[in-house]
Amino acid sequence: MSRVVVAGSKNVIEPVIENLHEQNLLHIVNYSGGDNAFAMGKSLERAHEISEQLIKLRSIERYLGITGKIPDREFTESEVVSQMSDILDVIGADVVTTYERIAEIENDVKVKQDQISAMKPLSALPIPLELLSGYESLATFVGTVDSPVESDVSGVSPSNEVFSAGDHAVAVFVPVDKASAVSGVLAEHGFVETSLPKDISGSISGAITTLESDIKSLGSEKEPLQKKLDGLKAQHEDAILAVDEYLSIKAQKAEAPMQFASTENAFVVDGWVPTDQFDTLEREIESATGGRVQVEMLNEGEADELVEAGEDVPTKIDNPSVVRPYExxxxxFATPEYKEYDPSLLIFIFFPIMFGLILGDVAYGLITMVVMFMLRRKFRTPGWTSLINIVIIASVWSIIFGILFGEIFGPMGLWDYIFSGAHYVGLLGTVAQPHLVGVDFGVGFYGPLGRIGPSGIGSFDGAMFPMYRLATASVLVLIGVSLFIAVLHTGIGSILGVKTELAYGEKRHAYYERLPVLLFQVFFAIGLLGLIVGGLTNPLVPLSALVILVSIVMMVKGPEGVMGATHIPFFVSNLISYLRLLAIGLASVGVAFAANKLAFYVVMPMLSGPEGAHGAFTTMAIVIGVVVLIMVHFINLLLGLLSPFMHPLRLHYVEMFTKFYSQHGGGIEYAPFGHVRRFLRG
Amino acid sequence: MVVDIIVDGGMLYGLIAVGAGLATGLAGIGAGVGEQGIGAAVVGVVAEEPGFLGKGLFLMLLPETLIIFGLAVSLILMFAWTPFV
Structure with a gap:
């Protein structure tokens, strides 16, 4: 990135803005005042008019329920200009009146529904509505009560007329001078007054019927109006969005001078541009204005000064298209800073492998992939597409690991039926008979080191796989694999940490804070390996002890002093943390195993009666067994998708990023002055 | 004598399994208690400033390592440690 200043007199401000916008290259830095010679710029005169049009258009969009979509067709600028007044005034006015009428109808319906629900309890009262109010010498109380009121009302007002219907509805008529006393009595009975419609006469039940038919006719008036709005939306959606884009671009251009520093007759634009694009930028602007502007690149010293003064250099995030979803x-977490390494590529490498290692099931992987491909058609916003692409790539890895682990719907699932043609016998066999053929890691200091597969079934005898994950030997192997990934992953993080600190010129941080962590973690793992293979006398053990000691001394000599060494438990826990790769996988394998066991060894034999024990299941038993299978596997898949996503995420954020990333608070993204055209042809 | 009963009476592996279960289970409770407070605070922050989601997630996931420690102890108990014999 290079810092660029464009200066010129105000009579070329419009061509400069036009040209900058078209080039879409300059990341403008807002002028924030502070220099007496320059004032903050003012927007162009037409900005006000444009934003008014934009507000009008946005309200039309809101009434029609337009929220952005994939363009079906593109418009040229002249098409948009010719349609704009039609859309804003003619169609717009139509939309507004239609929408307002619909809102009015909806409001009316709501009022009438409220009246109906208020009057419903009173419908059995034998008095017409018009007689329930409007007296001079009589006070009326119409509403609902919890218990009969006649005797108590007579107690305070001997002359009265009480009508009641059902258990709760009452209409009480008393002389006006007794009103407050009667009101007190009624309150004791839980009286709730009903507000009656003034403009309806006749019996209450008749009034309810009238209101209901009103609601119906309002509904039938609303329906064609709604259809009309839907029709207008279908017809003009693309055009409206194109006008929106056109106006947004115009507004953006008209308001651009607010980011500039300006004097009475001149303006200065300050910004960043990718260094290799500077020549293009300069040439284009100068030709657009006939050379009447000054375009200048600040030399590196000046740019560095700005950075040291706390200004952020924008970061242009640029990755190959397969890596892009991982951005x-x-x-x-944070936008990478200008001098920081963008970790997207590392996430692209490690995240799917970790996901696959945890989920590790052919069927789960396939189902995930199919569902994601289906979702990709539905959710087409950039964020969702990225997320879905991430999971699709990850599900490929879970199929690969599923083949390695021999899992289709978990152990004892389809794998053994497909590849061995026989009932599964191997799982417990593997645990009990560790001497079976396969890749054996031999005997270490503390006991056998474990082996990879086989289970002694069918044609896979003696092969590398499948390594059933629940078998002891596999668990030990996977602990090793997890720790290997741990050292690799955190090691790369530490190396990048050294690199980043050097890029910022912090040599002391690089060599006495980042480097010892790398040494500590790598040799901690090597020492552990030596201990397992050959015990304390293995030459690897004293060697790594020595290196660890050196690394601790380096930490103490580092910028944090003795406090630097207090982080050691954190570095150890970093490594152990990777055991989750094994652990979460085991949990989901356990559930899948339980599902299969439950269906094939419990539900089906039990429901099949005496013959069931010999594998002759009745149809009924098979149906119920399959229902159980589907339910448990479905729940397991739902839970099993969340953890393989969250935990590798954590391993990146906590274990890896803390080594090198976002130490200085995150950067800002390179956002050049311009606009993405979707509905407008360029 | 008690040791004899445990070892010869076949209780040994049962007790190891109970110990392994306690190690993972209690560590899980601990991690949960730790995450409870952080989670509540993170939700509060994210409600006001959605940009903090990543950092909040980072903080929320920190105590989760605790349960992995418990699990490591369980794995050692179950698979790698053979006492008395």
Whole structure:
């Protein structure tokens, strides 16, 4: 990135803005005042008019329920200009009146519904509505009560007339001078007054019927209006969005001078541009204005000074298209700073492998992939597409690991039926008979080191796989694999940490804070390996002890002093944390195993009666067994998708990013002055 | 004598399994208690400033390592440790 200043007199401000916008290259830095010679710029005169049009258009969009869509067709600028007044005034007015009428109808319906629900309890009262109010010498109380009121009302007002219907509805007529006393009595009985419509006469039940038919006719008036709005939306949606885009671009251009520093007759635009694009930028602006502006690149010293003064250099995030979805994960944490390494590529490499290692099931992987492909048609916003692409790539890995683990719907699932043609016998066999053929890691200091597969079934005898994950040997192997990934992952993080600190010129931080962590973690793991393989006498053990000691001394000599060494438990826990790759996988395998066991060894034999024990299941038993299978596997898949996503995410954010990323608070993204055209042809 | 009963009476592996269960389970409770407060605070922050979602997630996931420690102890108990014999 290079810092660029464009200066010129105000009579070329419009061509400069036009040209900058078209080039879409300059990341403008807002002028924030502070220099007496320059004032903040004012927007162009037409900005006011444009924003008014834009507000009008946005309200039309809101009435029609337009929220942005994939363009079906593109418009040229002249098409948009010719349609704009039609859309804003003619169609717009139509939309507004239609929408307002619908809102009015909806309001009316609501009022009438409220009246109906208020009058419903009173419908059995034998008095017409018009006789319930409007007296001079009589006070009336119409509403509902909890218990009969006649005797108590007579107590305070001997002359009265009480009508009641059903258990709760009452209409009480008393002389006006007794009103307050009667009101007190009624309150004791839980009296709730009903507000009656003034403009309806006749019996209450008749009034309810009238209101109901009113609601119906209002509904039938609303229906064609709604259809008309839907029709207008279908017909003009693209055009409206195109006008929106056109006006947004115009507004953006008209308001651009507010970001500039300006004097009475001149303006200065300050910004960043990718260094290799500077020549293009300069040439284009100068040709657009006939050379009447000054375009200048600040030399590196000046740019560095700005950075040291606390100004952020924008970062242009640029990754190959397969890696691009993973920028979502990076951005969720922080935008990389200008001199920082963008970790998206590392996430692209490690995240799917970790996901696959945890989920590791052919069927789950396939189902996930199919569902994601279906969702991709529905959710087409950039954020969702990225997320879905991430999961699709990850599900490929879970199929690969599923083949390695021999899991289709978990152990004892379809794998063994497909590849061995026999009932599964191997799971417990593997645990009990560790001497079976396969890749054996031999005997270590503390006991056997474990092996990879096989289970002794069918044609896979002696092969590398499948390694059933629940078998002891596999668990030990996977602990090793997890720790290997841990050292690799955190090691890369530490190396990048050294690199980043050097890029910022912090040599002391690089060599005495980042480097010892790398040494500590790598040799901690090597020492552990030596201990397992050959015990304390293995040469790897004293060697790593020595290196660890050196690394601790380096930490103490580092910028944090003795406090630096207090982070050691954190570095150890970093490594152990990767055991989750094994652990969460085991949990979901356990549930899948339980599902299969439940269906094939419990539900089906039990429901089949005496023959069931020999594998002759009745149809009924098979149906119920399959229902159980589907239910448990479905729940397991739902839970099993969340954890393989969240936990690798955590491993990146906590274990890896803390080594190198976002130490200085995150950067800002390169956002050049321009507009993405979707509905307008360029 | 008690040791004899435990070892010879076949209780040993049962007790190891109980110990392994307690290690993971209690660690899980601990992690949960830790995450409770952080989670509540993170939801509060994210409601006001959605940009903090990533950092909040980072903080919320920190105590989760606790349960992995418990699990590591369980794995050692179950698979790698053979006492008395």
């Amino acid at each position: 979502l994960v990076t951005r969720l």
